[in-house]
Amino acid sequence: MNNDTIFALSSAPGKSGVAVIRVSGDNLSPLFGRIINKDKFDVRHAYFTNLKDDNGDLIDQCVVVFFKGPNSFTGTDIIEIYSHGAPAVIDKIFDFLRGFNARIATRGEFSRRAFYNNKMDLTDVDGLIALLDAQTDKQRQSALKSLTGNDAKIYTNWREQMIEISAYAAAILDYDADDLPVDIDKKIINQTNDLLNELKDGISGYRSTRAIRNGFNIALVGETNVGKSSIFNKLVGSNRAIVSDIAGTTRDVVSTQIDIDGYLVNLSDTAGIRDATDEIEKIGIERTHNEIENADLVLYVYTNVPDEIKPDGITVINKSDLLTDTTNNAVIYTSVKNNTGFDELINAIKDKMHELMAGSESRIAINERTYELLNDAIDEMESAINKYDGNYDIFAEHIRRGADAIGKILGTITTSEIADATFSRLCLGK
Template identity: 75%
Template sequence: MNNETIFALSSAHGKSGVAVIRISGNELTELFHKIINKTEHTPRHAYYTNFQDDNGDLIDQCIAIFFNAPYSFTGEDVIEIYSHGSPAVINKIFDYLRQHGCRIANRGEFSKRAFYNNKMDLTDVDGLIALLDAQTDKQRQSALKSLTGQDSKIYNEYRNQMIEISAYSAAILDYDEDDLPKNITDKILNKTKDLLSELQSTISSWHGSRALRNGFNIVLVGETNVGKSSIFNKLVGYNRAIVSDIAGTTRDVVSTQIDIDGYLVNISDTAGIRETNDEIEKIGIERTQAETQNADLIIHVYNEIPDTINKNEITVINKSDLLKDKNNPDVIYTSAKTGDGFDELLKIIKTKMFDLMSGTESHVALNERTYEYLSVAIDELNNAINLYDGNYDIFAEHVRRGADAIGKILGVITTEEIADATFSQLCLGK
């Protein structure tokens, strides 16, 4: 890590009432005194200042706060300037800072410094990234759990247990059997098995975790003209997709995001599947097939009861206003025309969604990186148990590797690449 003084706009770009400019570096007392035009200050105290350049010309009227190391976001000295939020003011302050030996920060550089100064571990940073991305309330709650260290706590427990198991099993090698507590080998093996099942339960929420973070994917499929676009519009709440009685109207996948009970939902309307010579419609049908592969839930729309009902999908019989017989309990009858059946449709969508998400509240939030290392840890514990043949040397080594994998999740054991890949997801000013 370098010890240059960095700065960035931490609030949103463009015009705003107030802009927040954050500066971080090793020794910022002198710079702060210039900004507030004083010779001393109290840390974490808000100073109202007529912020002037070196010629004494007014830059802006601002509030400035000094956070002394290590009691700051980065663990270094940090200055926050709250100026008026216009591009002209922000640029003028940036010029001033450049003239005083500061440089613009790279993406995620503040968080990177916080990480290297032990202010945050990598799962906390994951939480920060997720919180900045959060669009819905459930995403906010899950992100805050990681950010405030609740996920780290769980991972640290896993890691400590593995280190302990590994140390015990290594100790067996060094002692006579008579000197060791009775049943120690059984105890070690059982402890490892318990831990393994805990990790397996955690990783089982991966699918839900991903849906929570990226959105629960619902795809509407079915033949042309059954009313997919009409249902889509009703669920979305406005006329997003074109509805017409001309078969093949929807030729591309039309997607939008909605919020259902705090969960982010991606809902897609697709081209109806039929034999066609229309080149564009053919591409649309291919896209439909691709879309269904990523679906968490498929709503298959028909106008009459199909020969086989796929239990993995929701089967909807639309245009129920034209039907007399509506008694099949395995399907949902809807009418996009009258609105009939939509309460029931939404209810079943929620049930399916809650089922998938149910594990996410009690477990850590998983992302690609944490999922990968958690899988490694599970493999290693599995290897330790399955390959055990009385040789504690190999057993201890597998468990130790499992502990290393969890260490990589936390960033306790880290390579520059892992850390960089995480920080680069952050925006400037974080």
């Protein structure tokens, strides 16, 4: 691994009180000595310095810290420079660093170094990506769990068990029964079954993890003019969607993100469903149907209690100010006009979200990448068990392939495409 000297702005670009510039490389002691103008210094110690260019002109007053590899984020030497957060200062410091043969880092290059220097595995990187994107508290918690190695521990344990099982299976082929533990074949099959159940349990949290990471999709659906857009605006807290008494006002999906109870929610207002003759409205209604399919939760809006209440989703009876009977417990009555029923509606949404999340306090956080690989591992283990006919050769091969799939999740077994795809999702300076 070539650890040439790279640098990047680690804080957000633009004007700020303090900017953080990170430098990574194999031997940064001379550079650090030059920055603080001292031959000897302590690691992990904050030094105040008047940073000067080669002409002796002051660049900025900075605080700098030296982290000696391998005890650093990347495993290489790292210098952190805290300067004033002005674009002109940052540019000048970048120029200064270029003078020391350093180059600007590519996207995700710091984390890539951490990965190749065994400071992070790919599940940690997934966690870091998710943490940097976290908008809500639940997202922060879930990401931190991955980032701090919770997932890696579980995957590593699964992989080790698979390697052990395949090693035993191979031993059955190679050794006399007398030399092997009693009932070894039964034990292998039992352990494989137990492990398979654990993996299935882990993957079952995917839907909720996805909902936490990407947001919970909630769609407002119903006939025209029942007040979907009015409810949408009420929940969002601003007049995002057009409201009018003309049926068929909303013709396209209007979506926005809101925070309900710490969960990120992608709320969509849709075109009212009716037998439209207008071409554009027809397309809008088609989109409504797509939105229902993608939704984790549908709010069905009416102005009267329907004959049939859909068991999934929440049934909302809006314009309750026009009703005399508002006593049906299976529905939520709202009135945008009188501003009533919205606490009940929000509570019902929270309950539904918690229902969906229940049992999903899954042990691992799963994203699209890990979901596919975990599925591969499950398929291989199922094949191993289903195709087992006393022949351990094929059995062991399936388990080995399962272990490889888990190895790919961790990045222990890695193709550069997997790593590249992961790191390119990070920003500069990470």
